[in-house]
Amino acid sequence: QVQLVESGGGVVQPGRSLRLSCGASGFAFSDYGMHWVRRAPGKGLEWVAVVGSDGTTKYYSDSVKGRFTISRDISKNTLQLQMDSLRVEDTAVYYCAKEGGSSGSDRFHFDHWGQGTLVTVSS
Amino acid sequence: EIVLTQSPATLSLSPGERATLSCRASQSVNNYLAWYQQRPGQPPRLLIYGASNRATGIPARFSGSGSGTDFTLTISSLEPEDFAAYYCQHRNQWPPDGTFGQGTKLEI
Numbered sequence: 001q002v003q004l005v006e007s008g009g010g011v012v013q014p015g016r017s018l019r020l021s022c023g024a025s026g027f028a029f030s031d032y033g034m035h036w037v038r039r040a041p042g043k044g045l046e047w048v049a050v051v052g053s054d055g056t057t058k059y060y061s062d063s064v065k066g067r068f069t070i071s072r073d074i075s076k077n078t079l080q081l082q083m084d085s086l087r088v089e090d091t092a093v094y095y096c097a098k099e100g101g102s103s104g105s106d107r108f109h110f111d112h113w114g115q116g117t118l119v120t121v122s123s
Numbered sequence: 124e125i126v127l128t129q130s131p132a133t134l135s136l137s138p139g140e141r142a143t144l145s146c147r148a149s150q151s152v153n154n155y156l157a158w159y160q161q162r163p164g165q166p167p168r169l170l171i172y173g174a175s176n177r178a179t180g181i182p183a184r185f186s187g188s189g190s191g192t193d194f195t196l197t198i199s200s201l202e203p204e205d206f207a208a209y210y211c212q213h214r215n216q217w218p219p220d221g222t223f224g225q226g227t228k229l230e231i
Contacts, residue, residue: 033219035221047222110157
C-alpha cells in the first residue's frame with residue numbers, strides 16, 4: 001500500500017536551515033506530483049510547495065518563495081524540502097502529500113499523506 | 124488568487140445529528156473541490172474529491188455537493204469519531220498551488 005514517511009524535523013534557530021525528506025513506497029513515484037503542506041500550532045492547513053511528476057515544474061506559496069526549495073530524487077523515491085532562512089512563523093508540522101492521480105483533474109486533490117514531521121524555529 | 128471561506132468556524136452538535144459544513148470560493152472552481160478530515164495528532168484524510176466523489180473507504184454518511192462557488196459537506200448522522208477539523212481545498216491546472224479553507228471545527 002502507499003506509504004509516505006517524513007523525516008528531518010527538529011528544533012532550529014531563526015535564520016538557520018533544515019532539510020526535510022519524505023520516503024515514498026507502494027506506488028509509481030515518478031508518475032505523480034508531490035506536495036508539502038504544513039499546519040502551524042493552533043492554525044489550519046497551509047499549502048507550501050509542489051513538484052510535478054516531471055521533476056522540473058515547481059511552485060511555492062508566497063510565504064516561502066525564495067527561501068524553500070522542493071525537489072525529488074526518482075532513484076531513491078524521495079521528496080525533499082530544503083528550508084533556508086527559517087523564521088519563527090515557519091514552526092509547524094510538515095506533511096508530504098501525493099496527488100490523487102497522474103493525469104487530468106485527479107491531480108487536483110491529495111489522496112495520501114505522511115504522518116508529518118515537526119519543525120520548531122526558536123531562539 | 125482564489126480564496127476559500129469555510130463556515131461556520133465551529134459547529135457544536137451531538138452524535139446522531141446531521142452536520143452541514145460550507146465552503147465558498149471567491150471565484151468559480153468548477154467542481155475541483157476536495158474535503159479533508161483531520162483528527163488531533165493525525166494527518167489529514169481525503170473524504171471527498173471532485174466536489175461529490177467519496178474517496179476509497181469513506182463511509183456513506185459523508186457526502187459532498189455543489190459546483191461553481193458554493194459547496195457543502197454533509198455528515199448525515201454523526202458518529203463519535205467524526206468530531207474533528209474539516210478543510211476544503213482547491214487546485215487548478217495553473218498555478219498548481221493547493222489552496223485550503225481556514226477549516227471548520229466540529230465539536231461535541
